[in-house]
Amino acid sequence: MASSKTSVLYLSPYFWPEEIGSAPYSRELAQHLSNKGYVVSTLAFRPHYPSVEPFADWMHGARDRETLDAIAIERVPVGPRGSGGFKERIYNxxxxxxxxxxxxxxGTYRDAEIIITYVPSVLTLFGAAALKLRNGAPIVAVVHDIESGLAGSLGITSNPMLLKLMRLVERFGLNFANQIIVLTEGMKHELEDIGCKQPIEVLPIWSQVAADIPIDPASPVRVMYSGNFGKKQNLDQLLPxxxxxSNKTPDVKIVMRGAGSERARIEEEVVKRKIGNVRFLDLAPADEFMTSLQSANIHxxxxAQNVANCALPSKLISIMSAGRPYVCIAEPGSPLETLTQESEAGICVQPGDEARLCREVLDLLSNPVQQQQMGQAGRTFVQQNMDRETILDSYISILHRLSGNEPLTSAVTEG
Known part of the structure; x- marks a missing residue:
């Protein structure tokens, strides 16, 4: 097994046991590498996203060193998300x-042959560059968010000098990498505009389709939002x-699942507007996640506006994998609209078009056949274009090319 002991250092601030954002994808790739025979060491924050409450066991450092499926994990102390806003996040x-x-x-990781970094945060790339000086290992940057674009679009900072500095930091950091991986063509173009000169490859978010469970016409009709309550989502768009x-179809159950810095405010708005058929719940546990998604008729x-090329809502791929239709709010020409058109798994409405949003959701609620057709279209699209094993093996091909090691033909196979 010539390549089965390749050592990978995994710089992933957001990691298991977090269940939303980049963490589950980071964890799955690390597990895939470990199962294929790579020796994986991970440097991660103590779990805290989108809030610290579910992670009490990790809060005070008792689990700052642990293993997951032979992956050695080291934790870095972190402040709670939202406690200090932008400054707190930079401090972390x-x-x-x-x-x-x-x-x-x-020289802790001098034996690492490959360094994989996850963005956010772009500062992981500067850490990777320092480690590379020690061992010469190639750096693979997996970009899930373009932070300067999000900061400017979401109003996290309006200081033009700070935004210019963020883009400069991103340009330097990204050019430390030997290979960059992004989720969409739009993200690739954004990085090129920032000044990234390194090779960029587009690999989409992956998934495995859930069991094919048709929508039960006898079950209560549900509309669901499931995910982070943050600025990237701009959940105010859903309030109308x-x-x-609530007024037109009071028997329809509206379920809002998740946590985040905006949840308390959105709950207050729902009460203020006297919206009566909304229930707020925590995000479903990982082993119940697909079942939760399949309990809804529509997602x-x-x-938020102007973030389309800076991030892709991964929840969308999970919804498609669950075989359920969705109605999204996104700008024309955005990766989200393109994916919706290509998959035929949902309906895309422009930001600000409240009348059409209400009309599309109401029409889809009244059409169970269309719900089923869109749900099946989503499952098929995921199977054909976002197959988990295929995409994860594409990562391995990149690592093989950068490390020069032999293919892992005789490595451990996944169970």
Whole structure:
């Protein structure tokens, strides 16, 4: 097994046991590499996203060193998300960078043959560059968010000098990498505009389709939002729709699942607007996630304006895998609209078009046949274009090319 002991250092601030955002995809890739015979070491934050409450066991450091499926995990202390806004997040990222540089100085990971970094945060790339100085390992950057684009579009900062500085930091950081992987063509173009000169490959989010369970016409009709309650989603866009459904179809159950910095405010808005048929729940546990998604007739996928090329809502792929239709809010020409058109798994409405949003959701609720057809179209699209094993093996091909090691033909196979 010539390649089965290739050592990978995994710089992934967001990791298991977090269940939304980039964490589950980071964890699945790490497990895939481990199962294929790679020796994987991970540097991650203590789990805290979207809130610290579910992760009490990790909060005070008792699990700062642990293993998951032979993956050695080291945790970095972190402040809760939302506790200090943008400044707190930068402080956390700098703390993570400091730990990575400390390891570079001490030579902790001098045997690493490949360094994989996840963005956010772009500062992981500076930590990777410091470690590369020690061992010469190639760097693979997996970009899930373009932070300068999100900061400007979401109003996290309006300071033009700060945004310019963020783009400069991103340009330097990304050009440390030997290979960059993004989720969409739009993200690739954004990085090229920033000034990234390194090779960029587009590999979509992956998934495995759930068991094919048709929508039960005898079950209560549900409309669901499931995911993070944050600025990227701009959940205010849903409030007119929720009020409309509450008045027009009071028997329809509206379920809002998840956590995040905006949840309390959105709950207050629902009460203020006297929207009566909305229930707020925590995000379903991982082993119940697909069942939760399949309990709904229609899913809602809002996206804030001007962030289309900076992030892709991964919840959309899970919804398609569950065989359920969706109505999304996204700009014309955005990756979200393109995916909707190509998959025929949902309906895309432009931001601000409240009348059409209400009309499309109401029409889809009244058409069970269309719900089923769109759900099946989503499952088929995922099977054909986002197959988990195919995409994860594409990552392995990239690592093989960069490391020069032999293919893992005789490595451990996944069970």
């Amino acid at each position: 990222d700098l703390r993570y960078l400091g730990r990575a540089i400390s390891h570079a100085v001490r 729709l929720l009020a409309f459904l 809602l996928v809002p996206q």
